[in-house]
Amino acid sequence: xxxxxxxxxxxxxxxxFIVTAILLWMHGLLNPFPVDTNNLSQIQLTLLKPFVAVPxxxxxxxxxxxxxxxxxxxxxLSAKEFVQRNTLLPAFLFLLLFSHGPHLLQVNALTVATPxxxxxxxxxxxxxxxxxxxxxxxxxxxxxxxxxxxxxxAIFFLAFIWVSFIVNGVFTWRExxxxxxxxxxxxxxxxxWLYLNDQPDLLSNLVWPRYINPFSNNPLPPVPETxxxxxxxxxxxxxxxxHLSSLLExxxxxxxxxxxxxxxxxxxxxxxxxxxQQVYQNLALVSIPAVAxxxxxxxxxxxxxWLDVILLTLFILTFLQxxxxx
Numbered sequence: 001x002x003x004x005x006x007x008x009x010x011x012x013x014x015x016x017f018i019v020t021a022i023l024l025w026m027h028g029l030l031n032p033f034p035v036d037t038n039n040l041s042q043i044q045l046t047l048l049k050p051f052v053a054v055p056x057x058x059x060x061x062x063x064x065x066x067x068x069x070x071x072x073x074x075x076x077l078s079a080k081e082f083v084q085r086n087t088l089l090p091a092f093l094f095l096l097l098f099s100h101g102p103h104l105l106q107v108n109a110l111t112v113a114t115p116x117x118x119x120x121x122x123x124x125x126x127x128x129x130x131x132x133x134x135x136x137x138x139x140x141x142x143x144x145x146x147x148x149x150x151x152x153x154a155i156f157f158l159a160f161i162w163v164s165f166i167v168n169g170v171f172t173w174r175e176x177x178x179x180x181x182x183x184x185x186x187x188x189x190x191x192x193w194l195y196l197n198d199q200p201d202l203l204s205n206l207v208w209p210r211y212i213n214p215f216s217n218n219p220l221p222p223v224p225e226t227x228x229x230x231x232x233x234x235x236x237x238x239x240x241x242x243h244l245s246s247l248l249e250x251x252x253x254x255x256x257x258x259x260x261x262x263x264x265x266x267x268x269x270x271x272x273x274x275x276x277q278q279v280y281q282n283l284a285l286v287s288i289p290a291v292a293x294x295x296x297x298x299x300x301x302x303x304x305x306w307l308d309v310i311l312l313t314l315f316i317l318t319f320l321q322x323x324x325x326x
Contacts, residue, residue, distance in 0.1 A: 001308055002308045002311050002312060003089070003298055003299070003301070003304045003307060003308055003311070004304065006087050006088060006089035006092065006298075006299070007084070007087065007299060010086050010087075010088075013087065013088040013089075013092070014088065016088075016092065017088050017091055017092055017095065020092060020095055020096065020315070021063070021067060021095055021099075023319055024095070024096070024099040024318060024319060024322055025059070025063050025099065025105060025322070026322075026323070027105075027322055027323045027324060028059045028063075028102070028105030028106065028322065029056070029059055029060070029063070032055035032056045032058065032059045032105075032106060033055065033059075033102065033103075033105060033106040034052070034055055034106075035048050035051045035052045035055060035058050035106060035107060035108070036106075036108060037052060040109060041149075041152070043149050043150065044109050044150060044151075047112065047150060048107060048108075048109075051106075051107050055106065058106050058107040059105060059106055059107075061107050061111070062104070062105065062106055062107045062111055063105075065111060065114070065115060066094075066095060066098050066099065067095065068115075069094065069098075069114065069115055069118055070090075070091040070092075070094035070095045070098070071091050072118075073090060073091070073094055073118060073122070073288070073291065073292075074087075074088060074089075074090040074091035074094070076122050076125075077090050077292055077295065077296075078090075080125060080126070080253075080257065082254070082257060082292060082296055083292075083295050083296050083299055084299055087295075087299065089295045089298060089299060090291050090292065090295040093290075093291045093294060093295055094287070094288075094291045096314060096315060096318060097232060097284070097287035097290065097291060098284055098287055099318065099322065100225065100228050100229070100232070100314070100318045101225045101228070101280070101318075101321065101322075102321065102322055102324070103280055103281060104281065104284060105322065108281050109150060109151045109281070110151050110281045110282060110284065110285075112147070112150040112151070113147040113148075113150045113151035113154045114284070114285070116143045116144065116146060116147035116154070117144070117147055117154060117157060117285065117288075118288060119143060120140055120143065120144055120147075120157060120160070120161070121260070121261075121264050121288060121289070123136055123139075123140045124140065124160070124161065124164040124168075124260050124264075125256075125257050125260050125261075127164060127168045127170070128168050128169075128253070128256060133170075133175065134174070134175070134178050137161070137175055137178050137179045137182065138178050138179070138181065138182035139182060140161055140179065140182065141158060141161055141178075141179040141180070141181075141182030141183035142182040142183070142185055142186060144157050144158050144161065144183065145158070145182075145183045145184075145185075145186040145187060146186050149186070149190070152274065153271035153272075153274045153275050153282060154271070156267055156270065156271050156274070157267055157271075158179075158183045159267065160263060160264060160267045161179050162176065162179065163263045164260055164263065165179075167256055167259045167260055167263065168256055168260075222321065222326075224317050224320065224321040224326050225321060227317060228314060228317050228318055228321075229283070231310060231313065231314055232287070232290065232314065235290075235294050235307075235310065236286075236290040236293065236294055238297070239290075239293040239294040239296070239297035239298075240262075240293055242297050243258055243293055243296070243297065244258075257292075258293075261289035261292055261293060262289070264288065264289050265286055265289045265290075268282070268283075268285035268286045268288070268289070269286060271285070
């Protein structure tokens, strides 16, 4: 029933999306969590300072960004024909996965970086169709480095750009040099500003915090959140397995998109090793490719009853823990 709505009834989809956002974020809006400022760099502390003073503003900001990202990514997947048109299933899943725990209902170090990394993924998927390739590559690397100023592990996604070159058959030296220059330029700007203020030695401390082992001092998530994460992971793996098994039956553009999403997943998981106490927030990055692959899988499945049950269970568990009922 739930998946059928996302296949056929667009007005009902809009209502369902709005109701989901209200229910999942209601408690966070009424009783906002304080902003976590542990182990942050100076730039991150400066950025989050207004939200520390007014936690409600942080929740509104996080909710607004989540909704905008969900709708933009949904439109992008439809435009690339990765999912059918006139469906909000990717937006619904994005909202659900980026709201599946109370720790995601407040701004954090990843909040500003996520839109930039989402933009990076969309640019890399669009790479073969880009009419201004050099501009796309320069700003892809530029914004990735900017994202690392707010969230240090994002710097590893520069390597994702180069892997995307291989996936899309980009092998000429100009593209590699341009992406390298784009990645270096924000660091040059920051260093120049610090140099002019007689503080060039502060670059490393200002931009990137010290390394913290993510496996130390990180308590295990609550049982409901663990169950939700496992269910999301199982759905993602089922969708990945299906797409991988039928990859040769799809057109070249779909295969390139699939491998771009796969490599984004690998880098998102790998960056968890450098995310310190933000490891659980960092796992939300895996939700971006999971949304794309799982949505495409759900929309082509014929037997959907048990999948409806899983989605409904995910929603109920997320709602209950966000409301502090369990």
